[in-house]
Amino acid sequence: MSLYPATPLTGDLSAFEALALQLDDPRPHPTEDALCHLGHAVITELLDVIGxxxxxxxxxxxxETVIGAFHSAAQRIDRDADRARDSLNSLIRDFDGSEVxxxxxxxxxxKARAADVAVxxxxxxxxxxxxxxxTATGEVWTPWKGTVRASRTTAALIEGRDALRAHKAAKHAAAYPGATIVAFRAAxxxxxxxxxxxxFDALNWARQTWPxxxxxxxNTKGAEKLxxxxxxxxxxTLVLSKADFDRNGRAAPxxxxxxxxxxxxxCVLTLAASLNPQRSDARGPFGPALNLDQRAEEAGVQRVRIAAKRPPG
Known part of the structure; x- marks a missing residue:
């Protein structure tokens, strides 16, 4: 017997519940609460044991590897669902009315619907x-590669290469409204x-200006993680263009x-050095942030250099 009850047929259904109910499967699906509890328990138990x-x-x-395992599994099942849909399209195209x-x-x-529910x-x-x-560590998980689509609790997280491909493809379309991208580099x-x-002040201003x-x-540590x-x-929505040191070496950033x-x-937002003098870098301002600011100036893109608040008076 399943540990969790079947999804009840009362109240407003979520997308997950609605899709699960379309399956011709006598076995119940875990509830959303049970799935979320599992994710929380896995990480909490891991941190308790290792800490x-x-x-x-x-x-x-x-x-991050444990979290990434769920992400990788979802991607693999999603690819299976895509193959099932390709097969379905072929069958529909060749349908001759036969019972077989x-x-x-x-x-x-x-098969495609079951895979979608699993994803x-x-x-x-x-x-x-x-x-x-x-919550437990203050660290942010992001996938080593690939894109994370938006869910009911999170915004989309798009890998930089995926975003560039979509950007180039969209520009070839007849009507292209453009994406409102705000770029950020910091020490x-x-x-x-x-x-x-x-x-946060700068980002809130940007969001107010471009909703x-x-x-x-x-995805560099420190300020960009913030x-x-x-x-x-x-x-x-996040677009992460991660540095590829294996391919580009020291030039990667x-x-x-x-x-x-x-x-x-x-708009380009930059913070080339910490506003706290005690966190100054002996190597000087962060080169990639300075470089992005310079390139934005050359391209005529609006630039905002994040600075300390001016004292009153």
Whole structure:
């Protein structure tokens, strides 16, 4: 017997519940609450076991890998669903009215729907696990590669390469309204309370100016992680162009700026050094942030250099 009851047929149905009820399967699906509880429990138990032990130094890697496992499973099942839909389209195209082909169409339809339900279930587990990880550690989980579609609790998180491909494809369409991209680069050491306050001020201003904005950044530690947290809390779509050190070596952080500028941002926000003097970097201001600001100036894109609040008077 299942540990969780079948979804009741009362009240407003969520997208997950509605899709699950379309399946011709006598077995019940876990409830959304049960799936979310699983995601929370997995991360909480993992952190409880690893924390304050010799494995604590590897806590972030292990936790992010566990969350990523749910993400990878969802992607694999989604690919299976795509194949099932391709098969279904072929069957519908070749349908001759026979009973045999009709049965095959019904089976292919059920297979695609079942996969869609499984993907939604795994995404709920993943999103809850990621939220619990952020609450417990202050760290933000992002996939090593690939795009995360928007769910009922999170905004979309788009890999930079996926965004560029979609951007280029859309520009070839007859009507292209354009994407409202706001780009952000900042120093890794700009992660103090002072920095966070001014970064959030700048991002809130940008969102007020462009309500449909998407935030494009590189996922560098420190200040850019703070910006990612802001976007997740505000349900603002994220475009992450991650540095590829294997391919581009030391130039990788600067090559990220190529991708950000290719998205044609309406505004570029930068913070090249921490606003807290105690967090100054002996190497000087963060080069990639300075570079993005310079490139935005050359392209005629609006630029905002984040600075400390001016004292009153």
């Amino acid at each position: 304050d032990t010799a494995l604590e130094d590897f806590q972030a890697l292990v936790s 082909l009709d049965v095959e169409i019904q089976e292919a339809t059920q 939604m279930a795994l995404e709920m587990i993943r999103d809850t696990a990621a939220a619990s990880y952020a 890794p050491l700009a992660d103090t309370v002072e920095d966070a306050g001014r970064i 449909d904005m998407a935030l494009a950044t590189s 910006a990612i947290k802001w976007a997740q809390q505000k349900a603002v 600067f090559r990220v700026n190529d991708d950000l500028m290719a998205l044609e941002p309406v």
